[in-house]
Amino acid sequence: MGKEPNGNGLLRLRRVDIDTYRENVGYLHRECPVYRAEGFQALSKVEITTNGKTVLALLNVVDDEAIVAPDELGLSEQAFDQLGVEAGAPVRVAQAEPPASMDAVRRKIAGERLTEEDFHAITRDLVHNRYSKMEMAAFLVASGQTGLDRDEVLYYTRAMADSGRRLDWHEPLVADKHCIGGIPGNRTSMLVVPIVAAHGMLIPKTSSRAITSPAGTADTMEVLARVELSPERLHSIVRKERGCLAWGGTAHLAPVDDILIAVERPLGMDAVGQMVASILSKKLAAGATHLLVDIPVGPTAKVRHMRQALALRKLFEFVGDRIGILLEVIITDGRQPVGRGIGPVLEARDVMQVLGNHPDAPPDLRQKALRLAGRVLEFDPDIRGGHGFAIARDILDSGRALAKMNAIIAAQGGLEASPGPSELTHEVTAAQDGVVVGIDNLQMNRIARLAGAPMDKGAGVDLLRKLGDPVRKGEPIYRIHAEFEADFRFARGLAERDSGYSIGTTEQLPGTYVDF
Amino acid sequence: MGKEPNGNGLLRLRRVDIDTYRENVGYLHRECPVYRAEGFQALSKVEITTNGKTVLALLNVVDDEAIVAPDELGLSEQAFDQLGVEAGAPVRVAQAEPPASMDAVRRKIAGERLTEEDFHAITRDLVHNRYSKMEMAAFLVASGQTGLDRDEVLYYTRAMADSGRRLDWHEPLVADKHCIGGIPGNRTSMLVVPIVAAHGMLIPKTSSRAITSPAGTADTMEVLARVELSPERLHSIVRKERGCLAWGGTAHLAPVDDILIAVERPLGMDAVGQMVASILSKKLAAGATHLLVDIPVGPTAKVRHMRQALALRKLFEFVGDRIGILLEVIITDGRQPVGRGIGPVLEARDVMQVLGNHPDAPPDLRQKALRLAGRVLEFDPDIRGGHGFAIARDILDSGRALAKMNAIIAAQGGLEASPGPSELTHEVTAAQDGVVVGIDNLQMNRIARLAGAPMDKGAGVDLLRKLGDPVRKGEPIYRIHAEFEADFRFARGLAERDSGYSIGTTEQLPGTYVDF
Structure with missing residues (x-):
């Protein structure tokens, strides 16, 4: 065992009080003999084992003994909790293999069709935190770009449902x-x-x-x-x-979805x-x-x-x-x-x-x-x-x-006093006479978010006119509510650049796509 | 400025002695007023500004004042060096916008063709560390899967070359x-x-x-x-x-490549x-x-x-x-x-x-x-x-x-004593009489890497027989060299499972693909 110069290769586990959310991080001191012997690099994926339990973590290398000492392995808060043993427990660190199901992801990148077993392997590895965020991105982009055919969507649905808890209400109609x-x-x-x-x-x-x-x-x-x-x-x-x-x-239902959201959201x-x-x-x-x-x-x-x-x-x-x-x-x-x-x-x-x-x-x-x-x-x-x-x-x-x-x-424990709408208000007005012929859902979402929603419960937008309503120039079409001055300014600025409303004539009203 | 409860929203910069390699990390204490006011989440991307300089970092939330205090912003080693100011300098932290060129990446995901300006925007953002690893993965998978046409490869080549330093040897033939x-x-x-x-x-x-x-x-x-x-x-x-x-x-030549390698390698x-x-x-x-x-x-x-x-x-x-x-x-x-x-x-x-x-x-x-x-x-x-x-x-x-x-x-500063081959050796032998009709490049790479190459300079494989050479059962076909016992065992084990050599008859020799 030439590569374990400290005898048994064991380190003492330490909880590092850093919250890294869904990305487990392990901390090794640069002088740690295991780090030196194994030739890890910062950002290597490592597997930490103790007493038959294992977590995977991204490695950060520490130059400060106040964070971890050379004979310690530090784990960020969530990773420490996942391992579920006491600080000071002996742990072993090794280079982690990439998740086996990445082979299937690579086949998907190459444009192949995946099997039901592939989707089960992928969701299993996802739920066990074996995917890094870039691996998740690779899976999402690959299966988004050439798409999944309908059988693949079925396999994937079953695999996701099997990845977490299942509720049973014991009734025939839920x-x-x-x-x-x-x-x-x-x-x-x-x-x-x-x-x-x-x-x-x-x-x-x-x-x-x-x-x-x-x-x-x-x-x-x-x-x-x-x-x-x-x-x-x-x-x-x-x-x-x-x-x-x-x-x-x-409820821990189909948790794969909650894991992928951390990548889907920033990538849009x-x-x-x-x-x-x-x-x-x-x-x-x-x-x-x-x-x-x-x-x-x-x-x-x-x-x-x-x-x-x-x-x-x-x-x-x-x-x-x-x-x-x-x-x-x-x-x-x-x-x-x-x-x-x-x-x-x-x-x-x-x-x-x-x-x-x-x-x-x-x-x-x-x-x-x-x-x-x-x-x-x-x-x-x-x-x-x-x-x-x-x-x-x-x-x-x-x-x-x-x-x-x-x-x-x-x-559900009703609240004694519900908050009211936020008190900084501004009314956006019609730029011309006419009829409302378009309201841009995306722009209204942006304005309401800039105003502070959903973090500030009372913030958002209150629509005073809807499609087909007549308006006169200068009449208010919606009202912005914000809790904080900076948000208020940003939201007003965005609404000034593009109100999200189109005013025109009745003939320009878009037809309903749906008959009701 | 309702969201800056500490008056000016400034924090004191601190160097956190953690090496996070190519991924900048910023550390805020959970009780930091800016953290609380801005509603950041762990793993948010934040933009840190001081004196006109800016770095982007992933946010980690700290519960230990020994790492960062509530009025401090910590930066991992590389991020601190990029900012290039003294510890204690006043810094401002804000939610970072996703890189603007991600719009182009999303168009690529949707199967569109990108313009030269798109590739310049992408490489600029990559070089300025504006891409997270998952964003890099999205770009790589999207441009790998449906592929780049040859004009796109040209645009991308020019954009990558423009992203770093250029050497000029002032000679007509280099x-x-x-x-x-x-x-x-x-x-x-x-x-x-x-x-x-x-x-x-x-x-x-x-x-x-x-x-x-x-x-x-x-x-x-x-x-x-x-x-x-x-x-x-x-x-x-x-x-x-x-x-x-x-x-x-x-040399900092076309550095985009050095940045993307951190994602290409683990994703294969x-x-x-x-x-x-x-x-x-x-x-x-x-x-x-x-x-x-x-x-x-x-x-x-x-x-x-x-x-x-x-x-x-x-x-x-x-x-x-x-x-x-x-x-x-x-x-x-x-x-x-x-x-x-x-x-x-x-x-x-x-x-x-x-x-x-x-x-x-x-x-x-x-x-x-x-x-x-x-x-x-x-x-x-x-x-x-x-x-x-x-x-x-x-x-x-x-x-x-x-x-x-x-x-x-x-x-180039020749070494006084070059190392020799590693001294733990094992000869892999032919399983049958015949002629070498195949040597698997990939398997020989794997065995040599398991033996310790390139980290251990003297480790690797020494081929004793090549394509077309006659062998007798039990004769050595190659020798494994390793520096450490564990590596030696792994490499031997792999070679035993699959030696990488095929022995057959002369008729089975693959034709040369190339005429020379």
Whole structure:
């Protein structure tokens, strides 16, 4: 054992109080005999073993004994916790082999088709933190660029669902709905869940936080109640209320998705195959039996043309059928934001106005939510096809949906005082007379995010005019809310350069992509 | 400035004695008011500014005031050096925008063709460390998978050459040679340079170290002399001796390549467009006017079929013509390793035997080097086409090449005592009677690397039989040399599982791909 000059090659484990999030880091002193003997380089991937347990980490080389001594191996906080042994324990360090499934990734780069076993190997290695971020990027770009065919999307969906926990609700009908995203203010889940649950159908909805948008359902619900619930609490709420509106992050469902997001987000990757596999694997792991998928179509939506929406629908249907989820796709109007508010507090206000049958409630949010809820209700074999909408409307108009929402809020630990909209406000005005003929979803998202949403719950944008509304030059078209002066300035500056609104004549109004 | 609760938002700069190699890391304490106010996350990319200077770094969050205090910003060693100011200087930290050229990368991912300006933007951002490793991986995979067309390779070559320093030798003919790699023992540069320089032609050769092979020319030359030379020293050696054999890493020529290697190597990426642009941009930056490119072809070489070699030749010619390098491509026999030794000391021995006209000198190495040197010499307008080989042979046979090599070694600081081959040896023997009909380049590389090459200079493999040689069962076919017991065991184990040699009958000998 010529390369272990300190006898047994063991080092003492030390916790280094540095938070490196999803990237494990190991720290070796430059004078550490193992470091010198093994010829590691900084940024080598190393495998740290103790007592049969192993973690992988990126190596940083330390020149300061206050951080690690030459006979120690330091681990960043998350890596130390993963190893789960006491500081001072003897550990062994070796050069890590690249994950075996990178062979499959290389085949994908070369344009080959992968097998179901390949996808299982990739997701296993991902979940065990064997992929560096650049390896994840290679996988995502390779499978995004030449694409995954529909069988590959199916294999990948199954592999992702198998990579984490699976919930079983022990009921024959567990409903869920999902929107592919991209439309500001589209908070229909917070209406569909209370309507469907009030009918008695099980709808244990978990949602994400905003990734690149100014608010996710979890961010908006958090204005009203707690959304980070333990699996036990979540179960008991769902048993009692038939529904919930919780954050999905704690459930460890199809965790591959949560791992890849750390690369997808900064790269701005949003490939179709990846999206379908991510969505359906989460739903499968969450125990859904029936799923309604909302695909908004519009010139600034994720899906811009009807033919793309149809192709995406077929892909959802193909995979859904094969993993045993009864899945329906609904194509909706994505030409402009839904409702008025963009940002958690403003969106929560819209939702509560619809539930309360308030005269100011935004009619498009109400209409869309009823349409979706109606379709979900029709999953119930006792509801005649086409009758769902009317039942949903009855539940909403009668106040039963509001009562259910209040019960869910109470069960999830309702907040004593909800925050109001942020108090720095600025009204953006119309540059000319005419009719609103375009609202750019992407630009409205950008302005709301610059204003501080979703971090500052009360920040965002409140739309005062929607498509088809007449405006006069100088009249306000939307209002920016911000919590902090710097954000306020940035958001105003962006809105001045490009308001996101187009004003024209009635003839210029884009046709609806969807008939409803 | 509501988000700067400590008044001016400034932190004190601190050097954190951690070596993070090519990935800048910034350290903020969790209680740092700027960290809390800005809502950074661990692994956010941040921009650190002081006095008009800026570095980008990945953020790590620290829970130990011994590493950084709440009013400090720590930088890892390389990042601190890049910023180039004193510890204690006031610095400002902000969320970094993703590099603007990532838009071009996203277009490449979508399969689009990029413009010359796109490639300049990408290389600029790469050189300024604005790309994270995952962003680099996205660029490499995207441009490797659907490929770059030949105009894109040209744009990329020019952009890479412009990204660093350019050398100008102020002479009309500056010769260079380059092999695309993959063949063990292929140390022809150490013969071509002294032959060509002895003739009086300028050949300032810079080489790389081994990346995935058991020895690069720089590793092998380092057995005899120093290869890390300052630009000034390199210039004065070349002026005096007309040639050199130096490591290229210190010259800051087309540095994009050195940056991308940190991702290409672990991903095992080796795309054609990337390779051609890397090679030619280095040569252009190094001031070469005439270049001979060696493309070995064989079943275990990088290029496996003649048609691939021809396509690659055309690509080299297309780009070479347009960047003003007079370029010739020579296709050579890549069916087996060149010479006998694999590993720095063993390869240096082969080279010195050829230079010394030693009876044991490997004839294939001599023959190939003469052929390449002859072609380089024919760049000289005074040498008649077809006469180069004979002139090269005269220079070698007369001892003038050896004298020139000794002069170059002395000028580069020749070592007093060169190391010998490592002393742990094991002979691998033939499993049957017959003729050697195959030697797997890749497997011989693996065995030599496991034995310790290139880190342990004397480690590697010494081939005792080559293609076409008769062997009897039990006769040694090659010898493994290792410095350390563990490496020795691993290398022997691998050779036992697969020796890399195929023994058969004369009829099974693969045809030469090349006629020489």
